[in-house]
Amino acid sequence: MNPPASPPAAPPRGVSAQLDRFVHDRLPPPEQWPDLHYNRPELQFPPQLNLVEELLDKAPAKGFGQRPLLRSSRVTFSYEEVAERVNRIAQWLTEDMGLVSGNRVLLRGGNSVGMALCWLAVVKAGMVAVATMPLLRARELGDIIDKAQPALALCDATLLAELKYAQQEHPALRTIQKFNAADDPADLGALCAGKSGVFAPCPTAADDIALMAFTSGTTGKPKAAIHTHRDVLAACECWPRHVLCATPDDIVMGSPPLAFTFGLGGMLIFPMWAGASVYYPDIAYTPEAMVRLIGEVGATICYTAPTFYRQMAPFAKAVGIPSLRLCVSAGEGLPDATRTLWREATGIEMIDGIGATEMFHIFISSAGAEVRHGAIGKVVPGYTAKVVNDVGVEVPRGTVGKLAVIGPTGCKYLGDERQTRYVKDGWNYPGDAFVQDADGYFFYQARDDDMIITAGYNVGGPEVEDALLRHPAVAECAVIGVTDDARGMIVKAFCVLKPGFSGDETMVKTLQDHVKATIAPFKYPRQIEFRDTLPRTETGKLQRFKLRTP
Template sequence: MSSLLEEYVSRTDFGSYEDFKKNFKINIPENFNFAYDVVDRYAMEQPDKRALVWCDDNGNELVYTFKDLKHYSDKAANLFKKYGIEKGDVVMLTLKGRYEFWICILALHKIGAVALPATHMLTTKDVTYRIELSNIKMVVSADDEGLMGYIDEGHKGYEDILLHKASLNGGREGWLDFTKELEEASADFTRPEGEAATKNEEIALLYFSSGTTGLPKMVQHDFAYPLGHIITAKYWQNVRDDGLHLTVADSGWAKCVWGKLYGQWISGTAVFVYDYERFDAKNMLEFASKYGVTTFCAPPTIYRFLIKEDLSQYDFSSLEYCVVAGEPLNPEVYERFLEFTGLKLMEGFGQTESIVSIATYPWMEPKPGSMGKPSPEYDIELLNLDDEVCDFGEEGEIVINTSKGKTVGLFAGYRSDEKKTNEVWHDGYYHTGDMAWKDEDGYFWFVGRSDDIIKSSGYKIGPFEVESALIEHPAVLECAITGVPDATRGQIVKATIVLAKGYVASEELKKQLQDHVKKATAPYKYPRAVDFVD
């Protein structure tokens, strides 16, 4: 068996990062549609190739081949069409870790409708906001009474916009039974042609992305976007054909399509979905071991919980490669994981607006805490406040040079918000809003959001620096660093801390932690306020 990868890239193998950066290129065919050109293509040529392995905490498990996914996505496409969903219509999916998410998003791609994945933690206000801004025509939800209640409340007054609500098993007044309807739907669906066919520049996907200020923005991605995730999956996560990849992410977040869909299937690996109600490190380790996960991606928070367990009790013989993203990696976590597994954690950076745009690639030696180097096809620069390119060691904003055109995988602007789009994307640059510095080897180091920098007594303090120092102390399981107002200093650094097992909050421990930070980094960065929480 083989993947379809070679059809979409200039080359598949590279001898060094420099070779990769210079010679890698993604080939974008006309009118690419991931559902037809990848999933249905596999279904035709390699029907029994494993695509999705799903399990939950109740002992349920399913394995879907590409043939299965074509069958069910065709049925779902007919189901959506039955209820009036056409090309360009927005359908919200609040499906947690349910396998129906993959069926639905493929079906919507086939129709040319716009998929809007959303977290199951939405409240009434969130639902109303999304209906108003994106004109959601239909919603498919997991069977969650609280969530469906919020959707019902948010729906009031918008019945002429949101026309249909479906839950997986129905049973609620005013809601369709998605499972029953799917079973009854025809599996005969033909790829649309002419004006009904999708085009690369048309919108396939929407995400509401929160910033540090203001209400969430609607990030738009076009039908060519999945091809950008070849870089994410094949060359950062290092997935392999016929492997099994696990990214820890619920279907409501962009990290799901980063790690559980596009690049992985193009590269030929199956994706593993563990549908849990509440994260438990032991269960995660047991399932990853049981099913033979080969590549793994998670944020540092997850790794921090994993290394607190007795890793010697688990079989990692199938595990070949691990990456980390979502927040900067603390060196302590890197060293502990390496000690237990022998695997080096390879960091990466990106946003809801992009694919992985800076990463530690397989040919590179990782520097714990560094994001790595720019991805191919991404011209990354650091600009200071005067819009000048930064020197080595100088902090600046991460920007993507798009003067030669939109980079593959980069978003298509903020929907219905030209002003906000122009604020971040102008003069040939997309401004990420994230601050970093670059060392003399070309590695990038994250500092923080441009508006998250703490300014205290004239000093500029990046929250991550303080967090990294604190997390090295054995008493600290989790911590968050924030700036709080202070009459004398303008702001002071505050640490909110969850203690590890065996430690009890006290003034003495607070003083120990403050002294620890003073020794680990510049003394002026220590947290003057410390709050211990559960």
């Protein structure tokens, strides 16, 4: 890896258009910020920048105006039709509700045309989008309300109950407006129907705030990561440009929610950047339903998590999905067994990637012929990454260490003491243990706190999980380290078995022997516990910290 070039001078600051300074006033002090590098031609942006204006309003000039953007089983809206509807919502927010730039707007909904329109309208009007996962309950929503202090909530009609419960305990949220309530005169669409559809984008500065993204809670209490208009557009110029390489003819489908930055990028922002379209389902995805819909819709790009690809594989092999050309896996480590299973079922080599809510999206990835067995990939152009020791010194290639990343996006938590844990000396520390090889490929080992040191050996939980998943009886698994008097720690596995297999002592021995025969024997799980399900976030990430808690 070449050392990072000296960062160019900071881009000129624009004039902030956000009248409500709530978020700006709660950003970390400048000395705790990550260094932001804009050292490529495509990463040069003007000081005044509104990302929705760039991606949506300028679409006709790029030749995308009449092309489809948002699809469902009921409607297909072109870029120009989306722009008109977004403008109407923005008019309602400012004219009828009296909201001003910088106000936070809580968004609650699954992936739908209505949810996408609301998100775009909020950001175009210079407000801060605070999207929330559909499965969150009142207590969790209350924590977000307390932290974000939203002026208004836009909520899918099917998800109102929990938000209203939260509002009772957190009256800072004064107004809730429902959307996706067909034929209801109180629906947002009905309220906006009489608007002209003409709305000038808020003249935001590039470093004005576009969104507040709450982390998915794999390690405990979620944090609020802040991203600017420049952050989001800079992300578009990195992984989508250099690795994904989508085209205007692509139709995107996937499972990650728009409230999760993996979903926001993959299922809305990046398709818009490429002039492509995205399909939102009317049903909850199951592995079989997604495979069949990909075929019916003619989708060409799919985003989901490794577990879902594994569950989709038998249906994909049986039904066939000839339109599909790109498959993106992120959200958690991709076991090589899952990559192989999917390739054998579809002929498609998955694009793996690691990103972070704090960084907005993917910063290490490889596609096609660049894929290397067992590796996530190389650092994405625009970013620099290294593997370091506990004091931030880069370790020799082939040595396990902590991942440190720097680029055009970085961590900025809203009023959170954990900022100094994530950003050190300008570098972002996502909390992952990696090995980098001589060719620059990065191999994921574990979360920093998931590395198991047993009898002096380092064991990465994902490597053991991959070995277990290669056994035909194992549907899902998670591996952690547990304390042990003799070895310091031992490897423990939690396994969900496929139907027809019994979780008994014979199966324990079978799986232990299988791991010993697959990887170095000292890595085998000395304890195996069988479960019906594993704890996961709504985005599909394993919550290993819950397995460590009795």
